[in-house]
Amino acid sequence: MDHRMRIGYSFWGFLGSGITDTPDGGRSHRRAFINAIQGAGHDVVFLQPNRDLLEAGDRVADRYVFDGGLPGIDVLFTEWRWPIDGRNTTACTADGHTCDLHRQTELLDHYTHALGTPSIVWDKDRMLPLKDPLRRHRGVVVCEAALAPTPGARSLLFPVDDALLAEADPAGLAAQPRTFTLAYVGNQYDRDEAFDRYFAPAAAHVPHQVAGKWPNAGRWPGVHFVGRVPFSAVSRIYAESVATVLLLPDRYAAVGQMTQRIFEAVLAGCVPLAPSTIAHVDQFVPEQLIVDDGEDVLAAVHWLVCNAGTAEHADLIAACLAKLDVFQLSRQVQALQTILGELDAPRPQAARAGR
Incomplete structure (x- = not known):
């Protein structure tokens, strides 16, 4: 894989320090990882809300592209979200609701299932059920931050610069x-x-x-x-x-x-x-x-x-x-590059719709 790809990246967290009342461990490495992906020649568009700005009033993410719609992408990359009762399983209008899971479902339905867009699921919390159909979907690669990941999954560790x-x-x-x-x-x-x-x-x-x-x-x-x-x-x-x-x-x-x-x-x-x-x-x-x-x-x-x-x-x-x-960040980006190369096979033109 030696050409630029447009990666639609879904994450529920922050690129900067964010807010105190959050368990988002991705703040330690997410921005460096994204910058390295872009440094490798790819374009990245974020598909969840800019929480840095909306919740923390921080403009650290201003340099990045966010899109709340369904833009044209080559690959969907999602930091896996799972059902949390009383938080993301409730109606969108309910008190305390977060729409991370609804949005992830929308993205998977549109890109992975409808368009056949190659997709990477980074199961950072090991919460993707063993019997989830995504694990058997031919266009999906599941990654875990483990040295000995679940059979069929790939290793993608939390990176350090x-x-x-x-x-x-x-x-x-x-x-x-x-x-x-x-x-x-x-x-x-x-x-x-x-x-x-x-x-x-x-x-x-x-x-x-x-x-x-x-x-x-x-x-x-x-x-x-x-x-x-x-x-x-x-x-x-x-x-x-x-x-x-x-x-x-x-x-x-x-x-x-x-x-x-x-x-x-x-x-x-x-x-x-x-x-x-x-x-x-x-x-x-x-x-x-x-x-x-x-x-x-x-x-x-x-x-x-x-x-x-x-x-x-x-x-x-x-x-x-x-x-x-x-x-090392360089090792993890190379691991991702290898996966992207494997996903970059000929596929229906619809998968690139909207480019």
Whole structure:
């Protein structure tokens, strides 16, 4: 595939910092990914509303093209949305309704099913049912942000900008003073068991903080929860913390799907500890950072505190940075280019209608 394509991109989130009350992890990488796709020679038109402007009053997305209709495109690319009761399954006029799912359905019906437009479904949350007909549709490629995706799906990881990796200074990060020993940034969703096993027991003994939406925080009275924080505060929290634990829902851990938290932490010099239950865990962190329980977490953070600022600490951060190579933006864009090339086969002229 060596020619320009027009990609209709559907996402429900933000390109900038957005609003605080949102779980949109895509903010860490979405804009860089889009810019790289355009840098590879493709045109991108966004097919969901400009939430940066409408909800955050931020004009960060002004340079991009948004279209609420059904413009002519060569490929439909959608960050998968799923039914959420009381939110996107209600009538469009209902209080609290979000129209992400309705719009995605409209796009799939028009492009994928009616026109036969080649389509990519990026199932970033692993919420596309195994029996969904899209998985068997000959014109659809399903991608997951996992090292061992569902059979039939392709791997497309959350990307981190190559330049950020190249610019990172392990010695400088190791020398940085840090207020907290342990931190976690992220929401509670399906993480209770992992939190019980790895984070809470260690947090009882060291200065720590947990940022995110944790509706059942009362279950852990000894843990210091600070609630949701602005996206701009995430890097600050990691920068003032010695270590974090990479807590994953079981559906992520089983296939080696790591969230963007790993590179957000490492780029701030916050050392990531990874549960041994994560598939392919050795591809994410050095062996000495793989933990079996809260005692392992506590032993690791004690070592880190005792060796803060030393050459050994810097070497460990350097090793963590090296592990992030698998997430490199250039690698993920090349993976997408390969998929686009496979989809770029002769097809009915109707698929390009409206160009």
